Amino acid sequence: MEGIMEIKFAGEKILPETIRARDLAELVSKVEESLTAIIVKDNADVNPDDIVIGLVNIEKGSTILTFESSRADLALNAFTVLSDAIATGDYYKIPSNSVKGIKSVYDFIKKGDCVAEFRTQSGSVKPLAFISPQTEIIFPTATQLSGKTVIYGKVIRAGGKTPIIGIELIDNRIIYCDVSESIAKVIARRLYCWVGFSGIAKWNADDYSIESFNIEEIIDYEDMPITKSISKLSLIAGRYFQDDIDVVKIISEMRS
DSSP: OOOOEEEEEESTTOOGGGSOHHHHHHHHHHHHHHHHHHHHHHOTTSOGGGOOEEEEEEETTTEEEEEEETTHHHHHHHHHHHHHHHHHTOGGGSOHHHHHHHHHHHHHHHHHTOEEEEESSTTOSSOSEEEOTTOOOOOOOOOEEEEEEEEEEEEEEEETTTTEEEEEETTSOEEEEEOOHHHHHHHHTTTTSEEEEEEEEEEETTTOOEEEEEEEEEEOOOOOOHHHHHHHHHHHSGGGGOTTSOHHHHHHHHHO
């Protein structure tokens, strides 16, 4: 299957030569962000910096934007998921950043008084999704919970042109955090180490998975062998580790 992703805008006012470069750049950027958000959500091991979704063609007559990607399989699947959300009106199935992207496309359509068709095969008669200024779109209200919390994870990435920290959590999920250069430099020294972070998290209200995390403070965390951990624990609760003590029974009594 070819990795073609096509959005066709048709209308009397919509021609490539009548669209401002900044408006087109903003539209392309939002489409890329929308697809990238879906890819990262469904593929926790994928680094967002490795995803490039480029505009490869703009056809005259009507404005047809054709996108291709270095990760064609992932991008094409994400485009299909995005199109399905538009076609069914079920925006709860996609990340909030993808919803923001659709809002930008809808605003562009209303401003240009045009229609948009989403296709994965150039020239196909039936589009995957269709939006017009008259399309009734009810975007979901906030479905996130937010609050201050502490997370622990392994730092698997620190840096980049736009500094990003990648943290692998204990359940193997990976979250990415935008940070300042100064914080990135500090965390880079702990690459591939377990680190604690305090900050503001946003959770998906449906499955309570962390969708974003804003780092406010780095917490000291010492990664040590299990034998050393038990040794330190025994200093705190030594009597529970005596040979003549039924540990299981004591813990059961403590829990009850």
